[in-house]
Amino acid sequence: MPELAEVHWFARRWAPGVGRRVESVEAVSSRVFRHEAAGRVADALAGASLLGCESRGKRAAFRFSGGILLGVHLGMTGRLFVESERGEAPRFFGDGEAWRLPAPKHDRLTLRFAGGLALVFNDPRMFGEVRLHAGAGDPEWWREAGPDPAAPEYDEAPVRAAMRRGSRSPVKALLLRQDLFPGVGNWMADEILFHSGVRPDRAVGSLSAGERDALLAAVRVICRAALATVGAGAPPPDGWLFHQRWSKHGRCPVTGVPLARETVGGRTSRWSPLRQR
DNA sequence: ATAGATGTTGAGCC
């Protein structure tokens, strides 16, 4: 589920714990702890103070006293929230009902503070993961995450180089590469293609110079606008494909023609056959 | 009931 802007939003759901000391930790051994034993995570965090919430691309991270960095990847179904928010539905989701904050069944990690505050990482499918780093400097999994395309430091050069290579693979697959477009996922890739007028199944090598420029411009625009809306807990701008893509009979927000739907680059893709060529 | 879901990885095949 979560892409750049949702990860940003979810990471900050843990802000109520900033400046406070963790009293106890519940880390239930499961697949999300495939990189770090659940017990080691619990031992490291118990007694530590949360200093800040951060996110880069699809990765969230939390700094704690003692030089501890807790990394959380949300995978497909991971969510971060304050325990007392269970039952609430984030406003930005295409189907808010489907993303109502869940019951405790799939809680994987819970940090408990004095006064009843509890921060929860819940993930039914367990495609998400928890990382832990202790010591000076940041670990590789955090250093290599970002900057995302909304950041001024984002470097287009590797993308330009990949495009010039003239690959026959679909441009949708290129947009999903996290090393080139940190944080871009399935719905953001479709949104970027819609705004740049390019079909998802176009071969990267077939793009004109103008189309490549339009694509890169749309990448920045969509990432920034997504962070400003969804990243702040609000629905994305009117006129975005986002509002139509989830329904079976979704229509182009501009022309009203039925959206195309096909698997491209291994993912379900939706686009306007009239506006995207 | 069977398919599909907003992600990542690695095996296998060009």
Added chain:
DNA sequence: AGGCTCAACATCTA
């Protein structure tokens, strides 16, 4: 060698 495709991961929902 390196790029590309697809299945696998685990659970829930339509």
